[in-house]
Amino acid sequence: MRKLLYALAATTLLFTSLAQAQPEFKADHPERYTVVKGDTLWDISGRFLNNPWYWPEIWHVNPQVANPHLIYPGDRLALVYIDGKPRITKVASGDVKLSPQIRSEAIDTPIPAIPLDAIASFLTDTRIVSPEEINGAPYVLEGEDGRIITGAGDKIYARGEKPADRVGVFRRSQEFVDPDTGEFLGLEARSIARGNVAAENGDVLTVNLTRSSEEVRIGDRLLVSEDRRLTTNFMPSSPDAEIEGKMISVDGGVNQIGQYNVVAINRGAREGMKAGNVLAVMKAGNRVRDPITGETIELPSERAGLLMVFQVYEKMSYGLVLKATRSLSVGDKVVNP
Numbered sequence: 391m392r393k394l395l396y397a398l399a400a401t402t403l404l405f406t407s408l409a410q411a412q413p414e415f416k417a418d419h420p421e422r423y424t425v426v427k428g429d430t431l432w433d434i435s436g437r438f439l440n441n442p443w444y445w446p447e448i449w450h451v452n453p454q455v456a457n458p459h460l461i462y463p464g465d466r467l468a469l470v471y472i473d474g475k476p477r478i479t480k481v482a483s484g485d486v487k488l489s490p491q492i493r494s495e496a497i498d499t500p501i502p503a504i505p506l507d508a509i510a511s512f513l514t515d516t517r518i519v520s521p522e523e524i525n526g527a528p529y530v531l532e533g534e535d536g537r538i539i540t541g542a543g544d545k546i547y548a549r550g551e552k553p554a555d556r557v558g559v560f561r562r563s564q565e566f567v568d569p570d571t572g573e574f575l576g577l578e579a580r581s582i583a584r585g586n587v588a589a590e591n592g593d594v595l596t597v598n599l600t601r602s603s604e605e606v607r608i609g610d611r612l613l614v615s616e617d618r619r620l621t622t623n624f625m626p627s628s629p630d631a632e633i634e635g636k637m638i639s640v641d642g643g644v645n646q647i648g649q650y651n652v653v654a655i656n657r658g659a660r661e662g663m664k665a666g667n668v669l670a671v672m673k674a675g676n677r678v679r680d681p682i683t684g685e686t687i688e689l690p691s692e693r694a695g696l697l698m699v700f701q702v703y704e705k706m707s708y709g710l711v712l713k714a715t716r717s718l719s720v721g722d723k724v725v726n727p
Contacts, residue, residue, distance in 0.1 A: 415438055416440055419438045419439075424467075425461055432712055448477055461501050462499070505710075509652060512641075516579065517616070518579070524611050528595055528611065529548060530548050542599050544599050545588075545597070545599070549595070557585055557614065558612070559612060560580060560613050561582050562611070564639055569656065576705060585598050585600050624665055627666050628668060629726055633661060637720055637721065637722050638721075646719065647711060649711055652708055657724070658702055665702055672692065696711070696712050698710055
């Protein structure tokens with residue numbers, strides 16, 4: 391009898407979990423929506439769903455529409471029911487009747503999942519490397535005419551083995567270490583400039599700088615220039631595995647973390663992280679003194695935000711904070727949403 395009760399309890403818990411895992415539409419969700427310039431997939435999902443990362447589960451591809459997987463400004467979205475289940479679909483002109491409204495002109499670029507201007511440099515330039523990789527890379531000696539600071543349009547001299555004809559100039563930035571285990575996770579190499587190797591004289595390289603975001607300085611390193619295309623098609627999703635990690639750094643060196651801040655977390659590809667994964671941020675509870683026993687007690691963590699992972703490395707990842715209901719900090723936990 392006891393085994394039967396345990397089995398019934400387990401079954402009830404399973405179905406409860408499954409029910410809780412279903413996408414929930416907002417009570418005031420629209421029946422129709424016209425996409426406008428500046429929208430993101432996350433914004434639109436939030437108009438319909440309480441949990442925007444469930445967007446892929448309610449999206450219905452309309453085969454009668456060109457590029458049904460992409461959403462552009464001017465596209466019209468409609469809530470429909472297929473086999474009794476609510477779905478969002480992109481509709482062709484004439485499929486639905488809409489109230490008169492201003493419509494944006496369609497452009498060739500689909501809307502991104504999240505604001506790209508906040509993460510563009512991390513997607514195209516900044517990278518995680520090993521100390522050996524950056525320590526063994528050629529380094530800047532000086533600029534033309536003995537200048538110690540140079541930029542786009544200038545010539546620089548570097549010493550070392552040429553990595554490629556096209557090179558990027560990088561500066562050693564943060565070293566990431568797991569706060570719990572002490573494991574080295576990676577070294578951030580921040581992109582400073584790009585250029586072309588114009589000449590080699592022994593181990594001295596002459597480089598013409600074609601682009602720069604900061605002044606190039608003596609000691610900066612040359613790495614192979616990677617033409618990484620800017621990815622826009624992140625699909626919000628919950629991680630496949632159970633994740634429990636921490637925010638270990640925030641871009642810009644600010645003390646408090648808020649919406650659209652880029653953060654580093656101590657979980658990566660080896661833990662199953664993928665670009666597009668959404669994580670809940672748990673604000674660490676205060677440490678208080680028990681007035682009776684004198685012990686120091688840590689209060690429970692509270693859910694305080696959401697972030698989406700957009701760049702994954704082996705041992706760590708970068709994420710963008712999409713929602714913050716209170717000020718967040720380095721050290722706050724990240725878990726499955």
